Amino acid sequence: MTDQTARQPENAPAEGGAAAAQSPAEVALLAALDTAQREAADYKDKLLRTLAEMENLRRRTEREVADAGAYGIRKFAGDVLAVADNMHRALATIDPALREAADAKIKSLIEGVELTERELLKSLEKNGVRKFSPQGEKFDPNVHQAMLELPTADVPPGHVAQVMQAGYMIGDRVLRPALVAVAKAAPKQPQANDNPQADKAAN
Numbered sequence: 001m002t003d004q005t006a007r008q009p010e011n012a013p014a015e016g017g018a019a020a021a022q023s024p025a026e027v028a029l030l031a032a033l034d035t036a037q038r039e040a041a042d043y044k045d046k047l048l049r050t051l052a053e054m055e056n057l058r059r060r061t062e063r064e065v066a067d068a069g070a071y072g073i074r075k076f077a078g079d080v081l082a083v084a085d086n087m088h089r090a091l092a093t094i095d096p097a098l099r100e101a102a103d104a105k106i107k108s109l110i111e112g113v114e115l116t117e118r119e120l121l122k123s124l125e126k127n128g129v130r131k132f133s134p135q136g137e138k139f140d141p142n143v144h145q146a147m148l149e150l151p152t153a154d155v156p157p158g159h160v161a162q163v164m165q166a167g168y169m170i171g172d173r174v175l176r177p178a179l180v181a182v183a184k185a186a187p188k189q190p191q192a193n194d195n196p197q198a199d200k201a202a203n
Helices: 002-006 024-071 074-092 096-101 104-126 196-202
Strands: 129-132 144-151 160-165 167-170 173-176 178-184
Touching: 074 104, 074 167, 074 173, 104 129, 144 160
Parallel strands: 144 178
Antiparallel strands: 129 167, 160 178, 167 173
16 A cells, blocks of 8 residues: 555656646636737737828828919910910011111010010019020920921030020929920031042142
8 A cells, every 4th residue: 555655646747737837817818918919019000001101191282282382373374375475476576677767656565565575474483484495505305395406516416506496494394395406416528638539630
């Protein structure tokens, strides 16, 4: 009996095993804590995404409001340019000699049209519309529209040789591109020694 009492069953828990084992309540608590942590991380991620979207929306709204203020008159300004062009063409047709020979009333009329043109351009500038004439500048397809190529030695090839119609900007955007002639290299003049007939005659 003494030996049987001293001998423990083989499937008995090791010493300290009972203390290491977790109760069902503890297991449930740890599982609930893990779930809560995962949900908290998920909510934090959603919150950060929502805040980022709200910030993007705020910036986009501010940009749209600014654009509306800067470019809201785009269509109206485009229509007004036709009036400015007609005034400029009318003044350009008046020969300087004819102007000098005109009587006082005609001169006053011409000066009145010139004044009206200047005031119109000033009004456009006050609203962010600026006229530009790119004579001699390097051709830029973003703001210039090439109408033809012009052989010339006055400006480098690829530069604006002639402005056929001025362009207009509204803010930092093109309202109307400038119509231009682009310079290309002028044909090379033949040298005397390039002419075989001349060389033959000289000999």
